[in-house]
Amino acid sequence: MKKSIITIAMASCLALPALAQQQITVVNFGGANANAQKKAYYEPYEKTGTKIVAVEYNGEQAKIKAMVETKKVTWDVVEVEAPDVQRGCDEGLFEKIDFSKIGPKADFLPAAVKECGVGVFVWSTVMAWNADKVKTAPTSWADFWDVKKIPGKRGMRKGARYNLEFALMADGVKPADVYKVLATKDGADRAFRKLTELKPNIQWWEAGAQPAQFLVAGDVALSTVYNGRIDAANREGRNLKIYWPGGIYDLDYWVIPKGAPNKDASMKFIAFASQPATQAVYAQNIAYGPVNNQALAKLDKKVLDDLPTSPANAKESIQMNVGFWADQGEALEKRFAAWATQ
Amino acid sequence: MSSITSQGALQGSGATSLRLALSRADARRKWRAFALTMPLLVFLLLTLLIPIAALLQRAVENPEVVAALPRTVQSLKGWNPETAPAPASYAALVEDLGHLSDSADAGALARRLNSEVAGARSLVMGAYRALPVTGSPEEIQAKLLQLDQRWGEQPFWQAIAKNSSRWTADYLLASVDLRRGSQGAVERMPEDQRAFGTILLRTFYISFVVTLFCLVLAYPLAWWLASLPARKANLLMILVLVPFWTSILVRVAAWIVLLQSEGLVNRGLMGIGLIDSPLPLLFNRAGVVIAMVHILLPFMILPLYSVMKNVPATYIRAAVSLGSAPLSAFFRVYVPQTYPGISAGALLVFILSIGYYVTPALLGGADDQMLSYYIARYTNVEVNWGMACALGAVLLTATMILYGVYRRIGKAELSLG
Numbered sequence: 058m059k060k061s062i063i064t065i066a067m068a069s070c071l072a073l074p075a076l077a078q079q080q081i082t083v084v085n086f087g088g089a090n091a092n093a094q095k096k097a098y099y100e101p102y103e104k105t106g107t108k109i110v111a112v113e114y115n116g117e118q119a120k121i122k123a124m125v126e127t128k129k130v131t132w133d134v135v136e137v138e139a140p141d142v143q144r145g146c147d148e149g150l151f152e153k154i155d156f157s158k159i160g161p162k163a164d165f166l167p168a169a170v171k172e173c174g175v176g177v178f179v180w181s182t183v184m185a186w187n188a189d190k191v192k193t194a195p196t197s198w199a200d201f202w203d204v205k206k207i208p209g210k211r212g213m214r215k216g217a218r219y220n221l222e223f224a225l226m227a228d229g230v231k232p233a234d235v236y237k238v239l240a241t242k243d244g245a246d247r248a249f250r251k252l253t254e255l256k257p258n259i260q261w262w263e264a265g266a267q268p269a270q271f272l273v274a275g276d277v278a279l280s281t282v283y284n285g286r287i288d289a290a291n292r293e294g295r296n297l298k299i300y301w302p303g304g305i306y307d308l309d310y311w312v313i314p315k316g317a318p319n320k321d322a323s324m325k326f327i328a329f330a331s332q333p334a335t336q337a338v339y340a341q342n343i344a345y346g347p348v349n350n351q352a353l354a355k356l357d358k359k360v361l362d363d364l365p366t367s368p369a370n371a372k373e374s375i376q377m378n379v380g381f382w383a384d385q386g387e388a389l390e391k392r393f394a395a396w397a398t399q
Numbered sequence: 400m401s402s403i404t405s406q407g408a409l410q411g412s413g414a415t416s417l418r419l420a421l422s423r424a425d426a427r428r429k430w431r432a433f434a435l436t437m438p439l440l441v442f443l444l445l446t447l448l449i450p451i452a453a454l455l456q457r458a459v460e461n462p463e464v465v466a467a468l469p470r471t472v473q474s475l476k477g478w479n480p481e482t483a484p485a486p487a488s489y490a491a492l493v494e495d496l497g498h499l500s501d502s503a504d505a506g507a508l509a510r511r512l513n514s515e516v517a518g519a520r521s522l523v524m525g526a527y528r529a530l531p532v533t534g535s536p537e538e539i540q541a542k543l544l545q546l547d548q549r550w551g552e553q554p555f556w557q558a559i560a561k562n563s564s565r566w567t568a569d570y571l572l573a574s575v576d577l578r579r580g581s582q583g584a585v586e587r588m589p590e591d592q593r594a595f596g597t598i599l600l601r602t603f604y605i606s607f608v609v610t611l612f613c614l615v616l617a618y619p620l621a622w623w624l625a626s627l628p629a630r631k632a633n634l635l636m637i638l639v640l641v642p643f644w645t646s647i648l649v650r651v652a653a654w655i656v657l658l659q660s661e662g663l664v665n666r667g668l669m670g671i672g673l674i675d676s677p678l679p680l681l682f683n684r685a686g687v688v689i690a691m692v693h694i695l696l697p698f699m700i701l702p703l704y705s706v707m708k709n710v711p712a713t714y715i716r717a718a719v720s721l722g723s724a725p726l727s728a729f730f731r732v733y734v735p736q737t738y739p740g741i742s743a744g745a746l747l748v749f750i751l752s753i754g755y756y757v758t759p760a761l762l763g764g765a766d767d768q769m770l771s772y773y774i775a776r777y778t779n780v781e782v783n784w785g786m787a788c789a790l791g792a793v794l795l796t797a798t799m800i801l802y803g804v805y806r807r808i809g810k811a812e813l814s815l816g
Binding site for chain 2: 119147259384389394
């Protein structure tokens with residue numbers, strides 16, 4: 058009797074994968090980025106027999122927190138922004154990553170290897186303009202503030218992050234020193250003062266797709282923008298240009314929420330998406346840099362030229378200081394809200 | 400006389416039993432009514448009242464520091480916040496951190512303290528990762544200061560001492576731009592952190608403007624619709640309702656297309672020579688108000704229309720035939736009869752506007768955001784739910800007060816009409 062139960066149990070275990078095809082839920086930020094992920098990661102991975110359900114979200118960590126706290130986790134793999142990786146890891150929202158299951162650490166950008174996260178791609182917030190409408194190309198961040206030299210509105214992300222850094226650069230701070238200056242009370246005051254100068258000319262954007270639309274429509278002359286959105290617009294025949302120096306690059310990460318239902322399958326998916334071959338396909342579909350250095354060898358020059366990780370583009374750019382924003386973010390964003398009312 | 404008295408006494412006893420029977424029947428009726436509304440009441444309790452109670456509780460709950468640092472809190476009792484803390488407090492802190500069962504507790508503590516003092520997150524997590532730190536209290540103090548010299552600064556210790564209670568008014572105070580100083584006295588926030596008072600006023604101001612525009616636009620339309628024959632009115636009503644059934648995001652996107660500087664409105668105005676350069680209609684207050692008025696207009700038209708349909712057209716004719724001028728007949732006879740519609744529509748539009756989030760977020764600038772935007776921000780981005788709940792509580796209270804005021808004025812208006 059006992060033996061037969063074991064046999065049945067074993068048989069059902071063997072039969073299960075065949076009967077119910079395994080499926081994992083992968084959460085991304087939508088848009089052009091999601092399409093590139095679909096081509097590079099989801100569709101090839103589904104050929105290995107695991108179905109992928111793609112879900113879009115807007116980066117709300119509250120959703121993950123609510124799932125983990127109520128122990129009803131329905132998401133398997135989630136793409137999160139850099140400041141949320143460490144914070145979520147500290148607060149016990151994510152599973153720890155066993156990097157031996159992902160790949161040789163030496164192949165990855167150092168920033169891509171985290172206690173609870175694996176880098177997905179490198180993206181950058183840069184200055185861009187529409188070469189069909191703006192004849193004078195900007196040559197520094199001071200030009201972003203100079204509405205006499207380049208007349209027209211300026212598009213900026215609604216919030217403190219990035220804008221304070223750019224304001225300091227426009228005020229003459231070297232990109233490498235930006236976070237050192239911003240960490241002091243005087244530095245923060247200086248950044249807000251500089252931002253006040255430009256205030257009447259700023260057109261704020263909320264969603265990542267907006268600045269490229271502003272530039273195409275001619276609503277703004279210059280805008281801060283995520284570099285992939287410029288690439289996506291140019292693929293549709295636009296003539297948008299990027300000014301790379303002073304750009305602030307950053308990584309997005311894969312994380313597994315604590316208590317996710319298919320942890321092993323999720324790790325396998327992340328490992329698959331971190332291979333040089335799949336990362337190269339991703340970079341060909343959207344101009345975000347691979348985190349696996351081996352992928353660079355598989356890309357031709359034309360693709361490389363548009364990536365934030367290419368040596369020429371990365372030369373004068375800075376990495377967003379995640380620790381700084383984790384500490385100062387809440388206070389600075391509130392100060393930004395107070396500043397906006399003045 | 401005597402017969403009447405005895406009859407009265409008889410009636411008295413009969414009346415008592417009748418009253419009893421009546422009150423019993425009444426009670427039964429009430430119970431039946433109660434039983435019939437029971438499902439709705441349970442539904443309301445579960446989906447509205449309990450969540451609101453939970454929200455209000457979260458706005459004053461403050462468990463992180465007490466749960467994580469009981470010994471430190473104890474050791475800081477009687478400490479003068481203007482002086483450096485004693486080495487015993489450093490030792491208590493290290494012992495408390497060592498007793499945390501899960502790194503998640505350290506993370507929660509770090510988040511809580513960081514929302515009080517920017518920088519506390521890295522300070523606390525740094526000490527937690529450096530564990531174990533051993534030795535005499537003086538040695539521990541020296542080690543922590545060596546690890547991060549910010550441990551010698553008072554604000555972090557003041558934040559711990561301030562949060563020595565399981566309940567706090569800090570979130571609620573912060574949501575009206577107040578705070579407790581290091582000595583516990585309530586004071587105003589420093590100027591660069593003072594935002595929510597203005598934002599709350601802005602929320603009410605935008606809602607008021609939207610309500611006003613809705614009324615001005617909806618009143619003539621509803622009046623015209625009510626005066627049409629039913630068939631035509633129904634057809635036109637569908638035109639009012641179609642946008643009402645369309646997704647808000649779609650309508651917001653449509654407004655972006657219409658209002659942008661190369662958009663239909665600006666091109667049209669420039670084409671007929673009214674303006675020389677495009678008007679800034681988007682990503683400012685104008686865009687927010689235009690889109691919100693469009694989205695909320697049906698909520699004004701519908702109550703107005705339903706009230707106006709029941710105002711007989713003969714009243715105005717009667718007034719005019721009695722010698723009133725047509726315009727004065729309209730304002731003195733017709734309009735007062737539509738007050739219930741006006742007040743219902745205005746209340747509906749105003750209360751819906753107060754909670755608007757998506758439209759201002761996508762169409763407004765940095766100084767056009769309403770309170771809900773910041774509630775969403777604290778919920779989703781900062782993950783500071785105490786602050787989000789406190790702002791929610793402020794919005795709820797302000798709305799309730801306004802509703803109370805409105806009920807008073809509304810009643811007066813109704814009795815006047």
